[in-house]
Amino acid sequence: MKIIGINCSPRKGQTTQKSLEVCLKAVHNESGDIETDIIEIADLDVRGCLGCGYCKKQLKCKQEDDFNSLIPVLSDEEVAGIIIATPVYLGTMTSQCKAFLDRTIVLARNGSLLRNKVGGVLAVGGVRNGGQELTIQVVQAAMFCHDMVCVGGGTKAAHFGAALVSNEQKGIECDEIGIETARDIGRRVTGLAMLLNHSQ
Numbered sequence: 001m002k003i004i005g006i007n008c009s010p011r012k013g014q015t016t017q018k019s020l021e022v023c024l025k026a027v028h029n030e031s032g033d034i035e036t037d038i039i040e041i042a043d044l045d046v047r048g049c050l051g052c053g054y055c056k057k058q059l060k061c062k063q064e065d066d067f068n069s070l071i072p073v074l075s076d077e078e079v080a081g082i083i084i085a086t087p088v089y090l091g092t093m094t095s096q097c098k099a100f101l102d103r104t105i106v107l108a109r110n111g112s113l114l115r116n117k118v119g120g121v122l123a124v125g126g127v128r129n130g131g132q133e134l135t136i137q138v139v140q141a142a143m144f145c146h147d148m149v150c151v152g153g154g155t156k157a158a159h160f161g162a163a164l165v166s167n168e169q170k171g172i173e174c175d176e177i178g179i180e181t182a183r184d185i186g187r188r189v190t191g192l193a194m195l196l197n198h199s200q
């Protein structure tokens, strides 16, 4: 079983990636048998959907950027969970995150290939109330479009997903509560993925 993290920050190795690493470490602590991987959107050329309809007839996008290489990775039956991590930009996800999510429509149109995968969301903002919760919910809306099963916070630290504050001087390391919410998402995605896969 695998759980994939997708870092939708244009800045590789920064606060969103660090938060995702905390989250995936919690996955490993929950179950040593689960493989994890991070897809760095910043490493890839993933443009916005053109709405051309090409993918209505085939499991492929017409655009010749890097998205097609993600199709087998995301639809792999071994992948039981997907955790999307994004910085908050002007109160919502990054344009890289939205471009990526829109392009996943090819997976919905060709057999609902993400159906029943467990989804978790992590949002990092520069300030405490910078739009993390709204960002999480908008990403979850895309997951619901895929019939994925989204987890909430898991404990009293957060109700919707992982919400962290980066704070330029201090970094996420000083956001103890936020870090706990990242761990919660890792634990909840793992727990639910194991539950769903045992019952199949």
Ligand SMILES: Cc1cc2nc3c(=O)[nH]c(=O)nc-3n(C[C@H](O)[C@H](O)[C@H](O)COP(=O)(O)O)c2cc1C
Binding pocket: 009, 010, 011, 014, 015, 016, 017, 087, 088, 089, 090, 091, 092, 124, 125, 126, 127, 128, 129, 130, 131, 165, 166, 167
């Ligand atoms: C264009 C832009 C818009 C931003 N808008 C917000 C915002 O609305 N709310 C917020 O809390 N932080 C905002 N930030 C700050 C980032 O979310 C924050 O610095 C985050 O930690 C960046 O993630 P990264 O280090 O992985 O790139 C914004 C940053 C940029 C560049």
